[in-house]
Amino acid sequence: MKFEILKDNLKNGLNIVERATGKNLTLPILNNVLIETKENFINLVCTDLEIAIVSKNLAKIEKEGKIVAPTKLLLNFISLLPNKKITVFLKNKNLFIECENFKSQIQTYNPEDFPIIPQIKTTEFIEIENKIFCEGASQVVEVTSPSQIKPELSGVYFSFFDNSLKMVGTDSFRLAEKKIELENKISQEFSFILPSKTTRELISILGDKNGKIKIFSSPNLALFDFESKEISSFVQITSKIIEGEYPNYQEIIPKKWKTKIILKREDFLNHIKTASLFSGRINEIKLSVQPKENRVSIFAKTPEIGESQSSLFGKIEGEKLETSFNYKFLVDGLLNIKSSEVIFELSNGEEPGVLKPVGDLNYIYVLMPIKSY
């Protein structure tokens, strides 16, 4: 194997695939990157067996080949080199890297020991504007359950139907749903549950990139394929999907409300954070809504610490009402919403509340109140 590549291109590719490299002690081969030359590209591949990331980068291939080398060492070394042409070649099972006055040789491993990356069979895909897709995913992924007790809640539910994609996350205390309109009506509806980890990686790797993302799905895999036109590189993220059926979450979204508040999002967040300092073990803060005065008061009290009370003003419809929430759930919801004003729909003490951005019908965040006894 021998190829030439610009330092920054190799660094960018390694930076992307490195995210699937863990510190795997039982299977040390997973701490490595598979480097493979194919036509005018070098493919970099890392996997943790749950997710596989491939980065295809344009290079001048002088001799084809395939090797496995430690990801982090390679990335750290390449990062420190000047941004010039790098020559990489294999000799006596050592990877030689040369760039200006720098020379190194790195021990490699047998590519036969590297796990085989599963390939998706289908050629059908859905194409979505990448930034819209990643932003939507980021609005639901932090609401998924961190525990594995109900595995289906530990991932994001992607449901393609008619001409829309719905993304859903819930941990059974709160739920977020984001709807994205597709350019074309799809022929057959389908859905899958993507592990939260994969979803977060997708957002981190691709979140700021312009272009379209292609989504492929099979009974046990999902593939996200992104081409960066500017630097002639490709990223492919293949992930296992979570088996099981996603709960019929539509049932828990309230259809009515008793009191509807419109508040400035930043202000509301600030008042909640202030009260949170005085909340106790169960993170309880109390909201008291006074429609006549267009006022929302927020209370919190813990005998050993003290208490806090603050008021903010907005537009209020409906009835006077008192209710309590876990402040963390409210904060998470408000952070997922990007609009400057927010709608909060409330019912009686046992029904969930619903947060929505003002001026955007495509996002809702549902959260359970704390029941008072």
Next chain:
Amino acid sequence: MKFEILKDNLKNGLNIVERATGKNLTLPILNNVLIETKENFINLVCTDLEIAIVSKNLAKIEKEGKIVAPTKLLLNFISLLPNKKITVFLKNKNLFIECENFKSQIQTYNPEDFPIIPQIKTTEFIEIENKIFCEGASQVVEVTSPSQIKPELSGVYFSFFDNSLKMVGTDSFRLAEKKIELENKISQEFSFILPSKTTRELISILGDKNGKIKIFSSPNLALFDFESKEISSFVQITSKIIEGEYPNYQEIIPKKWKTKIILKREDFLNHIKTASLFSGRINEIKLSVQPKENRVSIFAKTPEIGESQSSLFGKIEGEKLETSFNYKFLVDGLLNIKSSEVIFELSNGEEPGVLKPVGDLNYIYVLMPIKSY
């Protein structure tokens, strides 16, 4: 007690003193701030018994008094308030804080339980431009010993003599000395060893502030007094000093060299970092100096990983030479130097090397080589 103060002034003061608040489980009173009104100022005081930080802030005092309240709760609460006037008063042992639509009450503790902050007796002091003082201290403090085996090496040595201040740090593997010229000749020489923790706090709190710092010293205390003219506030940091005699460090500073290299600092750092990836358990990297070619080559090798070799060019005087260093010590030294070029004076394998900035005679960094067997 009752006073009015602008939110940002109270927040700034708390932010400064909070640095002396730890998570003290055995003496929970230390997690609190003492608030005391005096003439037109409120004094905020925190201490961990090693160091005491006082922040004096201009306020409108309506009723004098003294209380103790949880530092972090207070700081977090004040930080979230709008930047308006805050009214603070004591009622039934609760501290009431009011600001616009925010009201809170915080449980307080008996100020009699708060430790007494030791007062320095002397009125004599040395005055130094604060930024110069802090920058100098930051160039030596990270070289002090983290262990307490030789307590005198766990602090920075400040030595005032004639018209100069010398600051020294060493962990016995390397040593840094910074000299600052004083405006006036001092009448009587004196010195003290300041704990590294205090030195770091001084740099963090005052490092970016314009003005002069006054230094007071007594047999067991040092006091650093800084007045910020812009916002009419004062910071006083009182610290215990370390008992014991500082070693006669001048002895180990080499007076001669065999080979002298001048290199671009950033380049040298980059080459060392690159080699460091291939260094082994004792962090060894090898330097080979070729005066004829004006070349320095850097090698590192670990059989299980691989090896690296790189060359950089500079001005070289003296003899051809090979020597080895712990790369961490070299990196630390180069990071402490701010000039774009650096002088590295080397002798034979057992003598320490000396790093100096080009164009500044007031800083030296001495480091032991790794002896080859």
